[in-house]
Amino acid sequence: MNTVRLSDHDNVVTAIRPLAVGDEGATTLIPRGHKMATQAIAKGQPVRKYDQIIGYAHEDIPQGAHVHTHNLDFRNVDTEYEFGTNLRPVAPAAQKDSFMGFRRPSGRVGTRNxxxxxxxxxxxxxxxxxxxxxxxxxxxxxxxxxxxxxxxxxxxxxxxxxxxxxxxxxxxxxxxxxxxxxxxxxxxxxxxxxxxxxxxxxxxxxxxxxxxxxxxxxxxxxxxxxxxxxxxxxxxxxxxxxxxATRSECPASELMVALQCGGSDAWSGITANPALGHACDLLVAQGGTGVLAETPEIYGAEHLLTARAADRATGEKLVGLIRWWEDYTARNKGSMDNNPSPGNKKGGLTTILEKSLGAAAKGGTTPLTGVYKYAEPVTARGFTFMDSPGYDPASVTGQIASGCNLVAFTTGRGSAFGAKPSPSMKIATNSEMYARLSDDMDIDAGRILTGKASVEEVGREIYEMWLRMASGEATKSEAQGLGDYEFVPWQIGAVM
Incomplete structure (x- = not known):
């Protein structure tokens, strides 16, 4: 297998390895992780991946052609939102898991001291x-x-x-x-x-x-x-x-995990992010909390989250954040498509719509129970969302301020990151990068792509590592001393 198709309705596939002319019908060289058209796409017609629109053809795109920034246009989303139409509540876990944490006078539980x-x-x-x-x-x-x-x-x-x-x-x-x-x-x-x-x-x-x-x-x-x-x-x-303060046995329901990604590539939405989403589902089944963030990086995928909103008010709050960001970028003469970064594009991501569809997978499948301002205390249990920019240090700073006592960070290009006081684990989207950055990566989700592990198996591995981290096991970023310089409060407004 040289390519992967994510939906029967897609008109592109992703190259698992570089394709030469003639490979899988390629008419041009297709770099690893990049998209190839599986049919002719007329100028102005939508390009679909994940069975969702990721952009529009800038010109006529022949079957077998490389689809990327040179021939794919971004457009702002114009979506009719549905609220609470895709609710899949998770059944409480039959086995209640625990970890050794620091029980505070407030009743909350720390994973570090x-x-x-x-x-x-x-x-x-x-x-x-x-x-x-x-x-x-x-x-x-x-x-x-x-x-x-x-x-x-x-x-x-x-x-x-x-x-x-x-x-x-x-x-x-x-x-x-x-x-x-x-x-x-x-x-x-x-x-x-x-x-x-x-x-x-x-x-x-x-x-x-x-x-x-x-x-x-x-x-x-x-x-x-x-x-x-x-x-x-x-x-x-x-x-x-x-x-x-000493560690004592505490239920897994006391874990609040920051769901984060950085240095993404084409595999983020296929391997590491869905696996992290499954880990989030396992945590929610225990009564714990996952906190997704980076509002610009769900842009174009927010309709998938509003459909999971536990009630209309929660979904409307998320739409309000999207509207704020559209206004924020417009008045600063920017574009929501300024993200993906050059590294993301080199890894195969073309538009923010494509990146967002992969990024939203970190939130799993359970109902969206709460939407919060940047650094606002997260009080709901289950899968939640906190507003933040896509800049990783600023986003994680807000998540920790909101109460997260663990951080889970997926990466495809590679990212050296830590965030005291909450331990950060790193999940690699592909095995090549995992091997190259072995001192920094905790989990290899690239095994999903090669068929050596399933999304659910890697998700379970992530979840079980959370319990060990919460009990004091050092992550690779902690072992290297990361976390002292990643405190970056989001600076909003004029500097005077």
């Missing part, structure tokens, strides 16, 4: 990093239940409006990281004169300062050196208290 140094503004970023870097493995050795001291610094916090979407999103991120169940202690560090005042955050979200929640400003303390010294003392006082 970090102390977080969170900055309110970029001006305090250096101080926060110096404080966190002081706590080397040797200094943390007496505290075996503490996974580390991590600095969460960013490039905004001032030069912004003091209200509105951007300000509210940043505050939700800070609050969300402070309250994430993978965080046992928090030190918030500011400059003092920034727009994003720590005191406002504490008041707005009802945070209560105490031994495990401390704040300070450089201007009040007396400069960088004194701030670093004071921050170190504050965390030294926290360490014995955070170390008192």
């Amino acid at each position: 970090y102390i977080a140094v969170i900055t309110s503004v970029n001006c305090s970023a250096t101080a926060a990093r110096m404080i966190a870097q002081h706590f080397t493995p040797d200094r943390l050795a007496p505290y075996p239940n503490v996974d580390g001291v991590a600095a969460f610094v960013h490039g905004t916090g001032c030069g912004m409006a003091g209200d509105g979407e951007g300000f509210e999103a940043l505050q939700r991120v800070m609050w969300g990281y402070a309250r994430n169940p993978n965080v046992g202690g928090v030190l918030m560090a500011g400059l003092g004169c920034e727009m994003n005042q720590i005191d406002w955050l504490v008041e707005a979200f009802g945070l209560t300062p105490g031994p495990l929640f401390q704040t300070m400003n450089i201007q009040d303390v007396g400069g960088l050196r004194k701030t670093v010294e004071l921050g170190i003392k504050k965390i030294e006082a926290m360490l014995p208290l955070v170390n008192e």
